[in-house]
Amino acid sequence: xTFPIHRPRRLRRSEALRGFVRETRLTTSGFxxxxxxxxxxxVRKEVSSMPGVYQQSVDQIVQECREVAGxxxxxxxxxxxxxxxxxxxxxxxxxxxxxxxxxxxxxxAKVDLLxxxxxxxxxxxxxxxxGVVKDGEVLNDPTLELLANAALSHARAGADxxxxxxMMDGRVGAIRRKLDENGFTDVAILSYAAKxxxxxxxxxxxAAQSAPQFGDRRSYQMDPANAREALREVALDLEEGADIIMxxxxxxxxxxxxxxxxRFDVPVAAYxxxxxxxxxxxxxxxxxxxEKRVVLEILTGIRRAGADxxxxYHAKDVAxxxxx
Ligand SMILES: [Zn+2]
Numbered sequence: 001x002t003f004p005i006h007r008p009r010r011l012r013r014s015e016a017l018r019g020f021v022r023e024t025r026l027t028t029s030g031f032x033x034x035x036x037x038x039x040x041x042x043v044r045k046e047v048s049s050m051p052g053v054y055q056q057s058v059d060q061i062v063q064e065c066r067e068v069a070g071x072x073x074x075x076x077x078x079x080x081x082x083x084x085x086x087x088x089x090x091x092x093x094x095x096x097x098x099x100x101x102x103x104x105x106x107x108x109a110k111v112d113l114l115x116x117x118x119x120x121x122x123x124x125x126x127x128x129x130x131g132v133v134k135d136g137e138v139l140n141d142p143t144l145e146l147l148a149n150a151a152l153s154h155a156r157a158g159a160d161x162x163x164x165x166x167m168m169d170g171r172v173g174a175i176r177r178k179l180d181e182n183g184f185t186d187v188a189i190l191s192y193a194a195k196x197x198x199x200x201x202x203x204x205x206x207a208a209q210s211a212p213q214f215g216d217r218r219s220y221q222m223d224p225a226n227a228r229e230a231l232r233e234v235a236l237d238l239e240e241g242a243d244i245i246m247x248x249x250x251x252x253x254x255x256x257x258x259x260x261x262x263r264f265d266v267p268v269a270a271y272x273x274x275x276x277x278x279x280x281x282x283x284x285x286x287x288x289x290x291e292k293r294v295v296l297e298i299l300t301g302i303r304r305a306g307a308d309x310x311x312x313y314h315a316k317d318v319a320x321x322x323x324x
Contacts, residue, residue: 035056036056038055050278050313071315080098082094082097089146091124120147121147122208131166147164160188192271193260194230194256197217197221198224245260245266246271250272272313292321
């Protein structure tokens with residue numbers, strides 16, 4: 001019996017009214033732009049499955065960081081490609097690695113950006129797994145020290161936030177202890193707390209050259225069917241000292257983002273991953289969807305689900321669109 005008194009359409013009559021009552025406002029303030037640092041000078045190689053995304057040497061990284069900061073995007077996350085891969089992923093904690101040198105160069109160039117670094121071994125190991133491998137098994141505890149050393153090398157180079165993405169048990173605690181012992185109590189940890197074993201990572205593996213050489217990551221990344229388990233993973237990471245927690249991927253896990261948002265009072269991040277990006281780009285190139293409209297709808301959906309922070313390859317495009 002509410003009609004005809006109540007007419008929700010009243011507030012949809014004009015853009016002025018719609019904008020006035022809009023519940024979710026997309027801004028660049030929580031955006032993080034992912035970048036891939038590689039060895040060399042003057043290298044800028046486009047990732048074939050990710051149009052507009054490049055593997056870049058340090059000099060080029062600094063240039064793009066200037067552009068990113070100029071667009072009002074507050075943060076970047078850096079992934080690294082090594083000169084040489086080995087069993088233990090030694091270059092992950094090398095002070096002369098591409099990530100460590102990029103941080104230093106961005107700082108020296110005085111670019112006003114928060115620098116987040118991905119902490120993992122898979123880009124650096126010859127087998128492509130995120131931990132130490134013995135007899136075909138990815139070992140948990142021996143991996144923790146290597147991850148902590150990688151995080152420490154990023155902190156020493158000047159990172160604001162380190163972001164472990166490996167999904168080993170206990171890694172947040174190991175990294176927190178290592179940072180604190182070395183005087184980096186102010187460096188924050190953004191943990192990939194609920195990282196699912198997902199088919200949406202395909203294009204990233206080309207970008208980061210990190211595909212596992214045998215088997216898959218099901219023994220450490222989460223089963224896509226589990227949501228309650230994500231709450232447990234988040235709780236454990238917070239106990240170990242995580243400052244910000246992340247759900248990855250975003251689009252197929254909006255329910256997980258929402259449940260984490262409702263349960264925990266910490267900043268929640270979501271990673272709008274490579275496959276989500278590439279699907280949109282491919283469909284837009286075919287003229288099947290309106291890229292701008294679809295990207296804004298997807299990111300609004302991720303924010304509406306409860307993510308304060310969104311890592312997205314669309315960040316630069318969206319920043320431009322929001323300025324129009
Ligand atoms: Zn990894």
